[in-house]
Amino acid sequence: MYQLYWAQETGAMAPQILLEEAGADYQRVIVEAGMEEKTGYLAINPRGQIPAIMLPDGTIMTESAAIALHIADSHPESKLLPATGSTERAQVYRWLFYAVANLYETDLRLYDSERFTTNPDCADSVKRQARKDMDRAFELIEQQLGDGPYLLGEQYSVIDPYLLMLAYWHEQPSELLARNPRLKRLCETVQQRPAVQRIWSQHYPVG
Numbered sequence: 001m002y003q004l005y006w007a008q009e010t011g012a013m014a015p016q017i018l019l020e021e022a023g024a025d026y027q028r029v030i031v032e033a034g035m036e037e038k039t040g041y042l043a044i045n046p047r048g049q050i051p052a053i054m055l056p057d058g059t060i061m062t063e064s065a066a067i068a069l070h071i072a073d074s075h076p077e078s079k080l081l082p083a084t085g086s087t088e089r090a091q092v093y094r095w096l097f098y099a100v101a102n103l104y105e106t107d108l109r110l111y112d113s114e115r116f117t118t119n120p121d122c123a124d125s126v127k128r129q130a131r132k133d134m135d136r137a138f139e140l141i142e143q144q145l146g147d148g149p150y151l152l153g154e155q156y157s158v159i160d161p162y163l164l165m166l167a168y169w170h171e172q173p174s175e176l177l178a179r180n181p182r183l184k185r186l187c188e189t190v191q192q193r194p195a196v197q198r199i200w201s202q203h204y205p206v207g
């Protein structure tokens with residue numbers, strides 16, 4: 001069984017969707033924000049960040065994109081990645097790494113701005129720049145998306161739930177999606193998948 005170290009509206013969402021897609025046996029281990037040191041979570045991830053996963057053999061992995069790829073590799077019957085060495089797989093790698101480096105990163109600057117400056121008076125300026133960088137990074141995704149509905153067209157893969165997760169971390173997801181209609185279609189299509197519907201309310205409770 002996998003143990004997914006989890007918190008609401010965090011990078012645990014994409015790996016969780018992929019575990020659901022794969023029909024994998026997993027448990028959530030809920031990590032309370034601010035309690036990482038007290039609960040021993042730093043022994044799991046010394047950076048204190050979510051997500052982490054304990055694999056069925058007891059190995060710990062961190063880094064959401066690496067976890068996503070590993071889940072896909074471990075459950076080939078779920079077809080969450082195109083064939084090894086294919087051009088399509090190369091595109092998934094490309095945009096997954098792009099997403100971590102250019103989108104996830106802007107979320108950290110936006111929501112944890114004070115960590116990105118030694119001058120507390122500059123935190124607002126860090127935030128403003130993060131908003132601009134995030135919007136620009138999503139524009140490049142929009143330009144990349146074709147007829148869809150997924151990044152690879154008809155073929156669903158690990159990059160799609162990852163983009164959905166990131167789009168919903170935007171401060172104004174509906175405005176982001178209105179400006180980026182292909183991304184909107186991708187997000188709406190991914191949201192309709194049963195695996196996503198099963199876990200969505202854990203991250204975004206209604207009411």
Ligand SMILES: N[C@@H](CCC(=O)N[C@@H](CS)C(=O)NCC(=O)O)C(=O)O
Pocket residue numbers: 009010011012047048049050051062063064065100104108
């Ligand atoms: N590169 C890491 C980033 C993980 C990350 O920053 N997670 C956020 C939640 S979405 C977090 O735990 N932030 C709290 C902290 O950094 O202390 C990944 O992709 O897994």
